[in-house]
Amino acid sequence: MNPKTLQTSNQSSQTTQTLDAVLWSAQENTLPPEVMAYLAGADVELDQALFLYDIQGTLAHLKGLAAIELISAADLSQFEAALAQLQQAFIKQEFVLDSRFEDGHSAIEFCLTEQLGELGKKAHTGRSRNDQVLTCLRLFMKDQMGGLKGEVVAVIDTLLNLAKDHTDTLMPGYTHLQRAMPTTVAVWLLGFAEGLLDDLQQLNALGELLDASPLGTAAGFGVPLPLARELTAAAMGLSRVQVNPVAAQNSRGKYELMVLHQLSYLMSDVRRFSWDLSLFMTQEFNFIGLKNTHTTGSSIMPNKNNPDVVEIMRASQAVVDGAAAQVHALLSLPSGYQRDLQLSKEPLIKGLKATRDTFVLLPGLLEALVFNTDIMQAAITPAMMATDQALAQVQQGQSFRDAYLASKDGQTPITPEQSIQARVSLGGAANLGLEILEERLEGLTQ
Template sequence: MNVHKNKGPTNVLWSGDQQSMPPEVMAFLAGEDVRLDRALFVYDIQGTRAHLIGLAEIGIISDAELNQFKQALEDLQQVYASGEFVLDQRFEDGHSAIEFFLTEQLGALGKKAHTGRSRNDQVLTCLRLFMQDQLDELSDQVSGVIEQLFSMAEANQNTLMPGYTHLQRAMPNTVAVWLLGLAESLLDDLEHLNGLKKLLNSSPLGTAAGFGVPLPLARETSAAAMGFARVQINPVSTQNSRGKYELMVLHGLSYLLTDVRRFAWDLSLYMTSEFDFVGLQSSHTTGSSIMPNKNNPDVVELMRASVAVVDGAVAQVQSLLSLPGGYQRDLQLSKEPLIKGMQATREVIGLLPGLLGAVVFKKDHMRTAISPEMMATDQALHKVGQGQSFREAYLDSKQDHELVITPEDSIKSRVSLGGAANLGLELMKSRLEKLTA
């Protein structure tokens, strides 16, 4: 197979025979597209194949030519995966790399591949496929974390700990309730990701530069070839979704990592000697370069900080969208924050199962930290049960030192749904099953 080697000028799709642009201008226009398109290249190949299937249906290429294209694209995917074909600075972007490869392999036939297509709907298509694929994998990761939290909660239903408001001791709680707080938050995030996937499940291919094309493109056929449920109909709306859909996805990632950040904050506090509720195995801590006594929760702290990467990506894309309708070259800069934000999120969620497995609960310390005044609410409600109004009972309980309620009694009485004695775990499991069905 004749694989294009690292030689010659940058290949572009729009210049014809004129390549007089200064290299520094060309480099500025191309930016980081080639490097970033390495994350999108397989999806660009997939979109090209679907477009060619549609062209064959309307007679622009023959079935025999379609088979030649399919084989060439399969070859490209294989040599790209093996490293024999490198997406590098020879090319303006991944789109030009595909077209030049097809032309090199198929000659004049390769020049038909871009018929009825613009780089505008081409990049929209591969970004849409990328986001769908990444969200599918992220959802699987989140589901696995939720299941692990369920298991940990079941094992710690009777592990007592103080509950806090304003960082002050408030009422007795259990580790199970605390863990399920993260689990249900992640269920919300998973439902939001499912909604995003439903929105993204539409094909922009065939809208070209935002005006349609003077060909009866088989858009539904191309959409089905990529697994999309529907087509995105209006070409102006489709072009205006560039950046908008990326922003929606990044917001979803931010919500997810915000929940992780809060849990990481709790872990950071509970690991301090002032709390001393939780330990971490050495697999997830580091030492100090100067203090031999230190055992630092660096993994937890970097997880806590990772939402800043995603929020930075949100700000970057949002600032790009102060644009009129239609495609503007500014939108080229939406790729990097999307890819960076997705990579940061996938990394954090991928590390969570190992972190959770490394957590050691110091049960005696947590139980000892539950002080008598934390049962005041239980005392007040006990008086309510004897006929006193809550406000009177509230005031009396501040001064009543005779009624003794233990932390264990307090936990056993927490029978409202979601409380320590009625976790609602089966309801949460049922919700997870529906979200992952």
Template sequence: MSDLLWQKSGVETDQRIMRFLAGDDVVLDREFFLFDIEASKAHVEGLARIDIVTAQESADLVRELEQLGADFRSAAFVLDDRFEDGHSAIEARLIERLGDAGRKVHSGRSRNDQVLVASRLWLKAKLLELSSICAAVANICIYRAGRDVLPMPGYTHLQRAVASSTAMWFAAFAEAFIDNAWRARQALALIDANPLGTAAGYGVNLPLDREYTTRKLGFARMQISPIYAQLSRGKFEMAALDALAAAVLDLRRLAWDLSLFTTAEFAFVRLPAQYTTGSSIMPNKRNPDVIELMRASYASVAAARTEIEQLLSLPSGYQRDLQASKGAIFHGFHRGLDALALLPDLLAKLEWDAPRMRAAIEPSMYATDVAIEAAIAGVPFR
């Protein structure tokens, strides 16, 4: 790790302690790095509006930030253990290229301010992605509900209960994922608040143009209280994970259905070949590994939420404990969205075995219909 930007003269750092303090920040900040650059550009332009940097310095800083983003995308710049974290890497690069102008970029900010706004922007992007995937799943389910109207058994308590259809099955998940898309947008509306300029929870004695940075970064509103900006960290992440969890819970139940329906005992469904794998020991088998890992994905989302919830047993203000929330949201959204992203194609391509499903419908499954018809005719239902 290179010299620390906050290093105090006469104080020797212990590398073991520094590794512990940095944790996985350098690796995790690769995920948030481009959002940190965008927020830094807005901050620089805001500083120019209050004459902390000159117009020329602002133009130079924004140019170098844009170049850093391009270099990061092309891998010409690598965020690695030369740096403590992504924020330090940005500042070091600007100082290297622009000298004293680069040293001004941190005016009116803290590293906590930086991670808070970068992770907030990242969460907004992930919730938009979640809403889009859920809408795609709902659209495919609606399409197939109208196209595929095949009789199949309906189950309660895992027992054959009534006659149902593939249209009813698809329609159920269509409605579920419409709600999931709506819930993602609700979570997005909640967290769409700009924390840039709140520093470490007490603001700074500068007339920062926070209205400008709010517009520039595309936030719907501004977080007013610097202390609340810190209180919202973790709470907003949990709200985003709750929206993700709602969709992944439905994915888990859908995957359970397909796990059962693909067994030889049911044999109602044939999965696309690319969604199965061969057994390493049983050459007769094709295993539904994808839907099994879809089922498992909820565990990662639930674990992420639990990790953040446990971090929040804190007093008000900023605490370093919150650093651990970055890993939680990264792993939760990574596993959850990766699983959901495979679902539209799977639903579009799975095939029903119509004769097998029709053969599974037996006379007793019409008992409820017979009872209802008798009730309409005047026979007491009981």
């Protein structure tokens, strides 16, 4: 196979339809072009993200066929060389996955058959497109979630380090968007760090669930061959197999929805943090500034400097939640594979992209924050120490309710610094528990 010959895109749609009919159907192809296009949808475009994983799954399947002697060791070597060549051609953009193919699966089999002739036709032995797409999606999700985990860890690291720099930086704390009690920038930042640690723990659990191979379940009924399923799982770096073929088919869409829900949890933390930043960056608050590396100007107002990055981060959960809603709506189905599930690819890929794009940018955004410390401290009014005053009286023997009523006038000799220094319970400003959070992070990344 010469990959460059495959790049030519002036082949007729009829050629592609005939090819796909040969690969995927025992019936004569009589579908009109518009029906074929409707059924294919955006698969060939979406499979750009899945193609390398599809090659990986195909190679594992062929190793399994060699293990049960359906192909020879020499055959396997030819397949390995052809797939390695296709992989490199795709990476170098010498092979283009385009509208000549229905999807990535048909493209792989076409390339193998073109290069290896009759041997290439053996690649699909004991395999259905159902478990083929399940397998490449599983590998894709596992890899994507592993990459996302590293990006989440980088954000947590940045938050922890930034908090260390601001353990004594005072700011007002808010409830109901009303000034409540004094706090510190460190306490505020660590709130998001610990929330992301919770998300990281869930990412680990989801990673274990995704670490299972559906390869070998075929169309949902298994095949009358002694497929080496544990061997092919190990060849793909997966620790176990999905045993039951119906369960494997029913996991299509379900696992994608789990991934999207996890992305939504992550993005909900980002959205809340972005909302805080949006408020604190207003001229009315003016607690935080943002370096011009992360702001944009106005098209008409020379005086404007807009935190567009923060606003897009705030909005991006809508993309993820919309994707989850789309997949959830698809899953009103009986057991087994239904063609409806083809439409789960696009929202999965879109939701992952929106989330990972956000987390890649977050460390740089955090490092671009400028805290207006004098303004934050000046916003702490005496009335905000009323709770401290009440509790000081409780320590002298007064009941809390009486002390509470006596402190309502907001007259208190307690300073913001004294208030902060008195927060000695774990998690408070004087006892942040940073080392506990760092130990938890280390445990979740081992």
